[in-house]
Amino acid sequence: MTILTIDKKCWEEGLDRARSAYTLVGPAPEAEALGFRELCATEYPVMDGSQTRLSPKSVVFPPSQVMMSCPLKEGDAKQNIYESVEIGTSPRAVVGIRPNDAKAIALLQLNFDTDEYKDPYVMAAFEACTFIGLAVSTPSATDFSISCGTGPFDESALDILLIDDNDRYLTTVITDKGAAWAAAAGFCTEAEDGAEGLIQAKKEAAESAITTTIAFNRIKEKTVLDLYNADHWEKTTFACLNCGACTYACPTCWCFDIQDEVHDGTSYRIRHWDSCMSSLFTLHGSGHNPRETSTQRIRQRFMHKLKYFQDKYDHGIMCVGCGRCIEQCPAGIDIRNICDTMNREGIRG
Ligand code: SF4
Numbered sequence: 305m306t307i308l309t310i311d312k313k314c315w316e317e318g319l320d321r322a323r324s325a326y327t328l329v330g331p332a333p334e335a336e337a338l339g340f341r342e343l344c345a346t347e348y349p350v351m352d353g354s355q356t357r358l359s360p361k362s363v364v365f366p367p368s369q370v371m372m373s374c375p376l377k378e379g380d381a382k383q384n385i386y387e388s389v390e391i392g393t394s395p396r397a398v399v400g401i402r403p404n405d406a407k408a409i410a411l412l413q414l415n416f417d418t419d420e421y422k423d424p425y426v427m428a429a430f431e432a433c434t435f436i437g438l439a440v441s442t443p444s445a446t447d448f449s450i451s452c453g454t455g456p457f458d459e460s461a462l463d464i465l466l467i468d469d470n471d472r473y474l475t476t477v478i479t480d481k482g483a484a485w486a487a488a489a490g491f492c493t494e495a496e497d498g499a500e501g502l503i504q505a506k507k508e509a510a511e512s513a514i515t516t517t518i519a520f521n522r523i524k525e526k527t528v529l530d531l532y533n534a535d536h537w538e539k540t541t542f543a544c545l546n547c548g549a550c551t552y553a554c555p556t557c558w559c560f561d562i563q564d565e566v567h568d569g570t571s572y573r574i575r576h577w578d579s580c581m582s583s584l585f586t587l588h589g590s591g592h593n594p595r596e597t598s599t600q601r602i603r604q605r606f607m608h609k610l611k612y613f614q615d616k617y618d619h620g621i622m623c624v625g626c627g628r629c630i631e632q633c634p635a636g637i638d639i640r641n642i643c644d645t646m647n648r649e650g651i652r653g
């Protein structure tokens with residue numbers, strides 16, 4: 305592993321140099337908030353450490369994505385025959401992503417890249433990305449990432465980790481992909497001896513600033529029915545409005561719907577983000593709805609994140625402790641409290 309030093313005065317020049325080979329993606333203003341999106345030639349990623357309102361999962365799993373299309377015109381030899389659209393594979397530099405958001409994208413892969421099914425759209429987007437993370441120096445009050453097995457300096461899902469050090473970035477180059485981007489940007493100055501110790505000190509300071517934790521060590525031991533039939537659900541979730549904000553903001557939520565839309569004589573098959581908080585999400589064609597009530601739906605959200613995911617993948621919980629759902633919930637529902645309750649209660653007999 306190499307540690308470089310990047311003078312901030314040379315930062316934008318390096319990004320511009322790398323643009324010849326990589327599309328630049330990063331945190332940037334979007335409507336009235338900070339978003340994560342492709343940047344135009346005159347834009348640079350916001351590197352002040354703020355968390356984006358929506359997560360960067362859109363980099364590999366866009367809110368709306370055309371998967372297939374077919375012409376509808378009479379006489380067209382391909383009329384009504386759906387074909388996959390071309391899948392973009394050109395390299396993208398995802399700069400300024402938080403380490404736990406990158407970890408969340410790695411968790412998404414567990415669903416979209418399995419032995420039974422490999423999603424070509426998500427996989428191609430993932431392969432095209434080089435993840436250049438920015439360590440979180442000042443975690444927010446709702447950050448509980450360490451409990452979730454990640455953290456402000458987690459390198460596990462990154463190709464490069466940048467650490468803000470006043471007028472420079474200390475830069476840990478983790479993978480070959482990361483080294484290729486650094487070379488394309490012209491960043492090649494090795495850091496001084498002792499840089500590793502400085503990074504370690506910054507890491508410990510950031511981690512010790514995280515004061516909020518969750519416990520889920522007992523959830524795996526409990527049966528699905530113990531947790532599902534527990535008495536607390538009505539009480540712990542009664543305030544939920546089923547608005548879906550938590551699911552759209554969450555970097556690990558992956559529910560989607562597929563719809564056909566017709567525009568100008570062409571039919572498009574489009575995948576859109578959906579939310580398990582919506583009653584329409586599970587409404588059957590017969591009219592039956594297995595999750596008709598609000599409590600059933602929010603119980604599903606927490607059972608999926610905290611129990612079903614653990615049981616199925618043996619990869620911890622489906623949460624990276626970013627705190628977005630806590631900050632954006634209009635009803636004050638806090639996954640930390642629900643998780644602690646599930647961990648503590650619900651055993652029958
Ligand atoms: S938990 Fe909060 S953010 Fe999520 S659907 Fe319910 S009210 Fe909306």
Ligand code: SF4
Binds near residue numbers: 554557625630639
């Ligand atoms: S804290 Fe909330 S929004 Fe963030 S990963 Fe966990 S469940 Fe998703």
